[in-house]
Amino acid sequence: MRQTNPSYLCIYLPSVTGHHLTYLDKVLSALDKDEKVLILTPATNAVFEAISKKVDKVIFYRKTFKSNSFIQSYYECKSIAELARQTPVKKIIAPTGTTAAWLWPIFNFSGRWKYHFLMLSPGLLTNASYGEKLIKLLLLCLHPKNTLSTIDNASYDHPGLLGYFIRSRFKLIPDPIDKQEPITKRAAYEQFGLKKGFFYLLACGAMNTHPRKNAIMLIKSVAAISAKHKVKLVLAGKLSKEIQTYIDNLGEEQRDRFHVINRYLSDQELMDITNCADLVCALYAHHYSPSGIVMRAIKTNTPVLVPNYHWFKYMVENFNVGYLLDSLDERSVSEMILNIKDEQAEPSFNCCEKLLAYSSAQNFQAHWRDRVYETRESMEYEEVRTSCV
Incomplete structure (x- = not known):
């Protein structure tokens, strides 16, 4: 990609397996051709190396695995913040899902870095204890508006006050379905x-x-x-x-x-x-x-x-x-x-048919263009909700 801006768009990629690579490839294809992109990730493999040829820089960090989501979030946030302090970054996105979202507002207390993180689920409708859910709810309140997304339409469409809270904190984006058409x-x-x-x-x-x-x-x-x-x-x-x-x-x-x-x-x-x-x-x-x-x-x-x-x-x-x-x-x-x-x-x-249109790879890419460039190109889930759900 051509380097026309001294600052990087930083993509945080916590894993190089499964959907993380699928999402990454689609997001990279959606960015402007002259976007200067840096990827922060803990690992590599042949597929990632092929995909990452599209970017300007890849930085590896040593990942610490913890079963507690808050401790895991701490280590991920620490790695992101260390990179951002050392490298000029205009925005940080985590388009494949990350636990870093739980504690990132604390690491970014001064609001120094613009960001948008995907959480595969808001984590409020799981089998976790009430105490853990309360902590998660309070942490989500620390995020400024328009900094979080989720693919979890069930949580997003949840009735009552909890559903209202989730809709107020998160943008909903599609879980992109494969472009391929099946053979007979x-x-x-x-x-x-x-x-x-x-x-x-x-x-x-x-x-x-x-x-x-x-x-x-x-x-x-x-x-x-x-x-x-x-x-x-x-x-x-x-x-x-x-x-x-x-x-x-x-x-x-x-x-x-x-x-x-x-x-x-x-x-x-x-x-x-x-x-x-x-x-x-x-x-x-x-x-x-x-x-x-x-x-x-x-x-x-x-x-x-x-x-x-x-x-x-x-x-x-x-x-x-x-x-x-x-x-x-x-x-x-x-x-x-x-x-x-x-x-x-x-x-x-x-x-x-409408659900699949919303969940298309093209709409997923449009949503991430909206998050990165603040455009309005995407089909919203509201079109599915009002006509189908």
């Missing part, structure tokens, strides 16, 4: 080696680093279903050793109920495998922000089976995109799968 089901069956005559479940994405996906519980649930029902689970994504070992130790008859693709899949492959599934299973525990797996299923009109809380519940109840599971245990999952296969009506996918 027939072509996808051939590509992935699937056979006709089965009811295909899908669990996808990285399962080696995401224990909250409950992959082994889902595997046990499918293994418990009689072979006569012709139910198969496709596991599409990098598996942990624990998951692969569990499948390997099953009897031959039970192993036949699983189709394993143990590798990272491209965005196009994930779209294709989603399109040829009969039911996408996203059985997350304690997950309080949107799921790209579910959004991909919505784009392909593939029903989802999700837990009955927060964002998952909001999407099923307001957009009729699938089925809610009241209990995350093996027996309930097995029974629900068979009930969906044999008895349940197909979901109607209410108003999803």
Whole structure:
């Protein structure tokens, strides 16, 4: 990028995995061509190196991992502030989600640096203690107006005073859905080696680093279903050793109920495998922000089976995109799968065309142009709320 301004737009990137890289690539493509960009990040990999060729400078810091979100926020804020004191920065953005948002107003007490941080969820509608939620609420009050965004439309649309507070503190931006269009089901069956005559479940994405996906519980649930029902689970994504070992130790008859693709899949492959599934299973525990797996299923009109809380519940109840599971245990999952296969009506996918327009990559990029350049180019969620929800 051409260097026409002595100060950098600083992008804080807390991770170089998963959605962080997807978001980063889209944000960089949305910026003005002459924007002078610096990325602060703790790590690198081949994908990040390819994406970061678009920027002027990359600075690495040593990341400290803490399970307590406030302590983690302290260390992240410390790294950002140290960089900003040493390097001319005109604005700091965290477009992929960061816990730094909790304590940043304290580090930026003088208002020295302009900023806009994305929080995947406001963190006020989780299973945390009331004391922790109160602290979070008070910390959010320290942020000036128009400095925070979230992708969590369920929290944003929450009724009552808490929803009003969230709408007053946060801008809502879309969780961008993949641009790729799926190939036909027939072509996808051939590509992935699937056979006709089965009811295909899908669990996808990285399962080696995401224990909250409950992959082994889902595997046990499918293994418990009689072979006569012709139910198969496709596991599409990098598996942990624990998951692969569990499948390997099953009897031959039970192993036949699983189709394993143990590798990272491209965005196009994930779209294709989603399109040829009969039911996408996203059985997350304690997950309080949107799921790209579910959004991909919505784009392909593939029903989802999700837990009955927060964002998952909001999407099923307001957009009729699938089925809610009241209990995350093996027996309930097995029974629900068979009930969906044999008895349940197909979901109607209410108003999803408008939802997908809002969630497009182009609209995500327009929202970040609004945050960086203070333009008004984006489609707001209000258009979806007023006509669909």
